[in-house]
Amino acid sequence: MGDDGELVDRLRAGDEAAFVVLVDKYHAPMVRFAATFVPSRAVAEEVAQEAWLGVVRGIAKFEGRSSLRTWLFSIVANCGRRAGTREHRETPVDIRDGPVVPEERFGRHGEWTSPPVPWADDAVERIAAGQVLGRLKECFAALPEAQRQAVLLRDLEGLPSAEVCGVLGITEGNLRVLLHRGRARIRNMAEVELGRS
Amino acid sequence: MWIRRRAIVCRQAVELVTAYLEDALSTRDRIRFESHLAACPHCSEYLDQMRQTLSIIGRIEPEALEPEARTELVALYRRWQED
Numbered sequence: 001m002g003d004d005g006e007l008v009d010r011l012r013a014g015d016e017a018a019f020v021v022l023v024d025k026y027h028a029p030m031v032r033f034a035a036t037f038v039p040s041r042a043v044a045e046e047v048a049q050e051a052w053l054g055v056v057r058g059i060a061k062f063e064g065r066s067s068l069r070t071w072l073f074s075i076v077a078n079c080g081r082r083a084g085t086r087e088h089r090e091t092p093v094d095i096r097d098g099p100v101v102p103e104e105r106f107g108r109h110g111e112w113t114s115p116p117v118p119w120a121d122d123a124v125e126r127i128a129a130g131q132v133l134g135r136l137k138e139c140f141a142a143l144p145e146a147q148r149q150a151v152l153l154r155d156l157e158g159l160p161s162a163e164v165c166g167v168l169g170i171t172e173g174n175l176r177v178l179l180h181r182g183r184a185r186i187r188n189m190a191e192v193e194l195g196r197s
Numbered sequence: 198m199w200i201r202r203r204a205i206v207c208r209q210a211v212e213l214v215t216a217y218l219e220d221a222l223s224t225r226d227r228i229r230f231e232s233h234l235a236a237c238p239h240c241s242e243y244l245d246q247m248r249q250t251l252s253i254i255g256r257i258e259p260e261a262l263e264p265e266a267r268t269e270l271v272a273l274y275r276r277w278q279e280d
Binding site for chain 1: 243253262269277
């Protein structure tokens with residue numbers, strides 16, 4: 001936020017160089033987030049572009065109560081929702097509850113009968129380096145929209161939960177359900193991948 | 198919460214992992230969860246794997262900004278400034 005405060009002031013004053021610095025810093029994550037609302041990368045670029053227009057027009061009113069990054073994501077979310085509707089995308093709210101580890105892995109007393117396969121000590125390095133990372137990315141991309149948005153903002157972008165809730169317009173309880181399901185799916189997939197190697 | 202007063206079992210523990218990592222459990226439930234972990238290597242493994250998974254996905258970078266997109270945005274910025 002420190003650096004951004006100065007950039008915000010300069011952008012308010014119409015400083016093009018500040019705009020370019022912000023684009024270099026935030027456009028790629030904005031497109032990635034926009035892509036969770038619309039069907040293609042091309043449309044996501046348009047959404048991010050529209051969001052930048054919102055930023056330039058709205059910067060005078062930005063009060064700095066959230067970080068600039070969170071404010072940018074909120075604008076992308078608004079533009080993304082509108083675009084998603086235009087593209088006739090279904091946006092089912094997927095806040096179901098239910099076990100994230102299949103029931104058949106537990107015995108009669110709720111104890112593991114098929115426990116997690118232990119990972120090797122260097123699992124993280126192997127995952128990060130190899131094709132497992134590619135599979136993790138695919139798994140992330142295949143999450144239902146609401147789970148993908150939650151995991152993206154909380155775990156990939158590292159936003160505080162309260163700010164994620166603000167951007168997505170959901171409660172902390174709903175955010176936890178979405179994270180719980182999304183993260184479990186990705187871990188389950190990693191377990192399968194690493195069990196093979 | 199739905200946990201009964203007695204000790205929790207693995208099936209319940211795995212469902213508490215997110216609330217635990219998000220620091221959203223009550224003190225009582227956190228203590229119960231942690232006592233279960235202390236006695237259960239499998240659930241500890243599950244929690245460890247979840248932490249590792251989060252650390253890995255936290256490193257996924259967005260696709261880099263393309264030069265054309267940047268040029269286009271700067272052009273748009275100039276047009277917006279003129280409006």
